[in-house]
Amino acid sequence: MDNAKEFRNVIPDMVTLPQMFRNGGYSVVRIGKLYHYGVPKEIGTNGLDDPASWEHVWNPRGRDCDDEDKIFSILASPNAKTVLQRGxxxxGGTLSWLAAEGADEEQTDGKIAAQAQQFLRQKHEKPFFLxxxxxxxxxxxxxxxxxxxxxxxDKVELPQEPPGNRETKPKAALSNTARAHYGMDEDMQRSAKQAYLASMSFMDAQFGLVLAELEKQGLDKNTIVIFISDHGYNLGEHGLWQKRSLYEDSARVPLIIRDPGMNSPGLPTGRTAELIDLYPTLADLCGLKPDRRIQGTSLKPVLENPDREWNRAAFTQVVFGNKKEAEAVGRSVRTERYRYTEWNEGRLGSxxxxxxxxxxxxxxLAQDASRANVVEELRALLGKGTN
Structure with missing residues (x-):
């Protein structure tokens, strides 16, 4: 499956995470982007949403959609100088940015935060999944x-890396930015990174409004809050930008779970987790019955003791190419100490x-004889697949 395929066409009777809550007597609400969307063209629509998952949905649309003709994008080619183009x-898949006029609440994410605040202010006769x-x-x-x-x-820092770093990587591993930095000079790289950091802080401020409203309404005392992203992001590391690489900056995601019932709040952990662990974790914490076909493992034991033994790994996969081109399939396994990756089962590099x-x-270190036993162990783990 990929993010443009509707999963109901593959598993029609799957009970999704929000459906589990709905079946358990919860009010189930979606605001904004949960399932895959084409951004920015599908902002304000249902995108590839799953209607069976929700009781109520809101699809806010802000002035960022109306300001698209003002947005700057890089125009890159294999050999020519990379330049900026407006409008x-x-x-959606190109480095693009805009320092916008107007207030936070005019932007789509500002409207999403406002809608979430409004929902939290309502009288709730049932528990909710928001x-x-x-x-x-x-x-x-x-x-x-x-x-x-x-x-x-002028204060934005770019990654500092040893000379020849990209030359040590399999060619397939660099597929999403085949020309280092898309050919951008350092000033343009700083502009792109500045814009990313700005939009990240803007989103963080909107999430802060939702958390503040949760506390204001006294709902924080019995509400589990989870903050996640669907992927990490490259900002010039290894000459790569955006997502779809198997290096740490792209494959690793933020994962914060706040459960008011836990005995040791606010503690980090070095244990390894996957996004597929969220479904069984929430089922466990809330005493609900998940779909029998789900993968992943409940993280409740780690929440109760962040330092407990936890012998689990995380898996990531990416595919480059299409029917007309030779495919490069990268599969990566991350343990607490190592990351091991194979491209086309090692034929295109490891x-x-x-x-x-x-x-x-x-x-x-894949060819380091002193690590042969580690490679053998991780290759077997990778072959076994998701926990």
Whole structure:
């Protein structure tokens, strides 16, 4: 499956996470982007939503959609100089940005936050499952000018990497940015990163409004809050930008779980988790029955004791190419210490990084004879697949 395929055509009777809550007597609500959307063209629509999952939905649309003709995008080609173009109409998969006029509440994410606040102010006769999906920092990186001012362009730091770093990587691993940095010079890279940081801070401020309203209404005392993203992001590491790489910056996501019933709140953990663990975790915490076909493992034991033993790994996969081109399939497994990746089962290269000493993944140890046993163990784990 991919993010443009409607899962109901594959598993028609699947009980989704919100359906589980709905079946358990909860009011189930979606505001904004939860299932896949084409951004920005499908903002304000249902996108590839699953109607069976929700009782109520809201699809706010803000001035960022009306300001699209003002957005700057990079225009890159394999050999020519990369330049900026305004109003290209090509924003969703291209580095694009705008320091917008107007207030937070005029933007789509501002409207999403306002709708979530309004929902929390209502009288609730049933427990609720509220899914709030913000669009930013998805490209185009649009946020009010004040957020750009938090990150002066001349202060934006670019990744510092050893000479020849890209040459140590399998070619397939660099597929999403085949030309390093899309050919951008350092000033343009700083502009792109400034815009990303600005849109991230803008989204963070909107989420803060929702949390403040939750507390204001006294609902924080019995509400589990989870903050996640669907993927990480490259901002120039290894010459890569955006998502769809198997390096740490792209494959790792934020995961914060706040359960008012836990005995040790606010503690981090070094244990490894996957997004598919959320469904069984919430089922466990709320005493609900999940669909029998779900994958993943409840994280409740880790929430109760963040330092407990936890021998689980996380898996990530990416596919490049299409029917007309040779496919490059990358599969990666991450343990607490190592990341091991194979491209086309190793035929297009393999990678091993020791995060204990190399968290930025510069030194590929896959061919290091002293790590042969580690490679063998992780190759077997990768072959076994998701926990």
């Amino acid at each position: 290209s109409g090509n924003y 899914a709030v999906g913000f669009y930013r920092p998805h490209t185009p990186y649009v946020s009010p000018k004040s957020y750009f001012e938090l990150y002066p362009q 990678e091993l990084y020791d995060h204990a000493v190399d968290p930025r993944e510069f030194q590929n």
